[in-house]
Amino acid sequence: MGTGFQCAGCGEWNETTVDKSAGRDQTYVEDCQVCCKPNVLHVEWDGQAQEAVITAELE
Secondary structure, three states: OEEEEEOOOOOOEEEEEOOHHHOOEEEEEEEOOOOOOEEEEEEEEEOOOOEEEEEEEEO
């Protein structure tokens, strides 16, 4: 599922994909597409709403 996050370093919006089969709560690292800083993404999948809430912090 396509969604996005705001980089914790530069504040730019990044498009990403969430694998909803990986569970309700997920954590992984993804580099910002603008400044290249690694962001730790905390993903919470809401199965009823069929959407993900993503928070980011610098690694």
